[in-house]
Amino acid sequence: MISEPSVSENALGRQPGEPVQSAITYEKIPTHIYADAKDASRAVAREIAALIREKQQKGQQCVLGLATGSSPKTVYAELIRQHREEGLSFRNVVSFNLDEYYPMEPDSLQSYVRFMKEQLFDHVDIPEGNYFIPDGTVAPNKVSEFSRAYEEKIQSYGGLDFQLLGIGGNGHIGFNEPGSLINSHTRLMMLDHSTRAAAAGDFGGLAQTPKKAITMGVAPILSAKRIVLLAWGERKAPVIRAALEGTVTEQIPASYLQTHPNALFVIDQAAASDLTRMQTPWLVDTVEWNKQMVKKAVTYLSRTLGKPILKLTNKDYNDNGMSDLLAQVGQAYDLNIDVFNQLQHTITGWPGGKPNADDTNRPERAQPAKKRCLIFSPHPDDDIISMGGTFQRLHDQGHEVHVGYQTSGNIAVADDEALRFADFVVDFNDKFGIDSPEATRIFRDAAAFLREKKGSEMDTEEVRYVKGLIRKGEAKATCRFVGIPVENAHFLNMPFYETGKVEKKPLGEEDIQAVMDVIREVKPHQIYAAGDLADPHGTHKVCLDAIFEAVRRLKNEDFMKECWVWLYRGAWAEWDIHEIEMAVPMSPDQLMRKRLGIFKHQSQKDGVVYQGSDSREFWQRAEERNRATASLYNQLGLAEYEAMEAFVRWKY
Numbered sequence: 001m002i003s004e005p006s007v008s009e010n011a012l013g014r015q016p017g018e019p020v021q022s023a024i025t026y027e028k029i030p031t032h033i034y035a036d037a038k039d040a041s042r043a044v045a046r047e048i049a050a051l052i053r054e055k056q057q058k059g060q061q062c063v064l065g066l067a068t069g070s071s072p073k074t075v076y077a078e079l080i081r082q083h084r085e086e087g088l089s090f091r092n093v094v095s096f097n098l099d100e101y102y103p104m105e106p107d108s109l110q111s112y113v114r115f116m117k118e119q120l121f122d123h124v125d126i127p128e129g130n131y132f133i134p135d136g137t138v139a140p141n142k143v144s145e146f147s148r149a150y151e152e153k154i155q156s157y158g159g160l161d162f163q164l165l166g167i168g169g170n171g172h173i174g175f176n177e178p179g180s181l182i183n184s185h186t187r188l189m190m191l192d193h194s195t196r197a198a199a200a201g202d203f204g205g206l207a208q209t210p211k212k213a214i215t216m217g218v219a220p221i222l223s224a225k226r227i228v229l230l231a232w233g234e235r236k237a238p239v240i241r242a243a244l245e246g247t248v249t250e251q252i253p254a255s256y257l258q259t260h261p262n263a264l265f266v267i268d269q270a271a272a273s274d275l276t277r278m279q280t281p282w283l284v285d286t287v288e289w290n291k292q293m294v295k296k297a298v299t300y301l302s303r304t305l306g307k308p309i310l311k312l313t314n315k316d317y318n319d320n321g322m323s324d325l326l327a328q329v330g331q332a333y334d335l336n337i338d339v340f341n342q343l344q345h346t347i348t349g350w351p352g353g354k355p356n357a358d359d360t361n362r363p364e365r366a367q368p369a370k371k372r373c374l375i376f377s378p379h380p381d382d383d384i385i386s387m388g389g390t391f392q393r394l395h396d397q398g399h400e401v402h403v404g405y406q407t408s409g410n411i412a413v414a415d416d417e418a419l420r421f422a423d424f425v426v427d428f429n430d431k432f433g434i435d436s437p438e439a440t441r442i443f444r445d446a447a448a449f450l451r452e453k454k455g456s457e458m459d460t461e462e463v464r465y466v467k468g469l470i471r472k473g474e475a476k477a478t479c480r481f482v483g484i485p486v487e488n489a490h491f492l493n494m495p496f497y498e499t500g501k502v503e504k505k506p507l508g509e510e511d512i513q514a515v516m517d518v519i520r521e522v523k524p525h526q527i528y529a530a531g532d533l534a535d536p537h538g539t540h541k542v543c544l545d546a547i548f549e550a551v552r553r554l555k556n557e558d559f560m561k562e563c564w565v566w567l568y569r570g571a572w573a574e575w576d577i578h579e580i581e582m583a584v585p586m587s588p589d590q591l592m593r594k595r596l597g598i599f600k601h602q603s604q605k606d607g608v609v610y611q612g613s614d615s616r617e618f619w620q621r622a623e624e625r626n627r628a629t630a631s632l633y634n635q636l637g638l639a640e641y642e643a644m645e646a647f648v649r650w651k652y
């Protein structure tokens, strides 16, 4: 068995290792929640290693069902570590992978054969003929025969002892897309649009992304003796709730695991964030009613009942499982006013502090009246997308605003966009000549490469340079638009990002130094950072880790004593209402101005490379989200604004 979670149910105030009981009524599959993917992966790897060793002792083979994708990578890394450092041998392991794109050559960049070799097989002692992966090269008329034989082979080894799974945002397991039946067998599957959109980044765009895959069916997956499903990051939160708490349905194939006697979900806190025990822990167990929990409960009640906070009654609290809260506080009236005021105090049109005003109940200090503000933008457009209104206000209200653009963002520029720019320079050069032969070479090489580029080829250094330059130009255009001098735009080009691939290097010393340098240079009173704690593989998270580390190292410097750190959320999600500590409203005109600022990022408009499964453009996502935040405040009974940007303070 997997050892107990290191962080479990913290919302309930439980100690690590304590069993979850009451939550079982909501989650229909045992679920272990960990602080992060690393801790969780270690526990899963320990279970797999124990199984391999147990089988070894009995002189038996250990038959594993393996998955690809981002989720299991950390598990494989830990297994490799155990192989190297703790002598874990894979000589008795036989493995079957869930799926492979179709058609697909095994040595292609995106092939799952290549993935498994790079992530696991090449680093351990599994014998060459012991691993099996669906063959993306079989002829179309042979796929059925191949699929039958694949399942027979699993049976010939006595069936799967252990199946590792990830979960798609649409609930797929393997590539069993919504609609797959519980008795489905290994077969060729049409991929769902959302699955293809999620994979499009790896293939350089949706058009190049395969439409089909061979996948192990639901039936062979469910016949494994043990199943462990992994999920990290808040993008998985809604589907995790549906799979664990909803009914068994072919619309969410992962919900079929509810019918398995020995399945386990191992997830991080972000992926768990929509579960009932996280959303409304007071419905699950006794909770400690601290300030944060009270705010969460009252705003939840107000939203669920569709009633402004100030209209909530004693009966509303009692009828909705909050009688103990009421007993503690006394009257709904007092509770309502207290939470209402807390929310009211988060709203400010003065994100840099209001000069000469009493700041006791304001999110920011009045002094110094003119602040130095440093906005960190992980990609060149996050500043304007996520906090464009606040960016503009800070400048308009006389603060000295700087932006630290953390990465070049070069992989998100489409080839034809880069070719257009490279051609421009080449044509200009052909007519007038450019002084620098090196400049001529870079653009000529880039243009030549792009003209001949094959779908899955990695960009050359020259092309990456051109793409980076395009994004840099767009970021500078936004700064001019807002009104800050271009010298206040600092381009960090953090090295971890520069792989030319979706997969990035781990955060390194040079990255942290780059962040420290710009903080030292600006000596800010305010730092704004993209607080995407949720996506363990995302660029935003790495960029944030670099800022956290830089701030920790610098915190004893004199200028840091004055420095507050505000976290905004990236393009995907907003802070929960009870978490928000500063909400900056925007008028319709200000919102329109923000839209125009986002438009400066032309390479990220109209069919971007990394669309993800959300087909809206970035300006649409930003506006809808900012409007939703304002409307939420309004539903709770506060003033009605057009839109709002929200921040949480990180107290280091």
Ligand code: F6R
Residues within 6 Å of the ligand: 066, 067, 068, 069, 070, 071, 072, 098, 099, 165, 166, 167, 168, 169, 172, 173, 174, 175
């Ligand atoms: C991979 C597979 C898929 C993934 C799922 C989640 O072999 O079969 O079901 O597990 O799409 O992918 P990630 O882990 O990349 O979020």
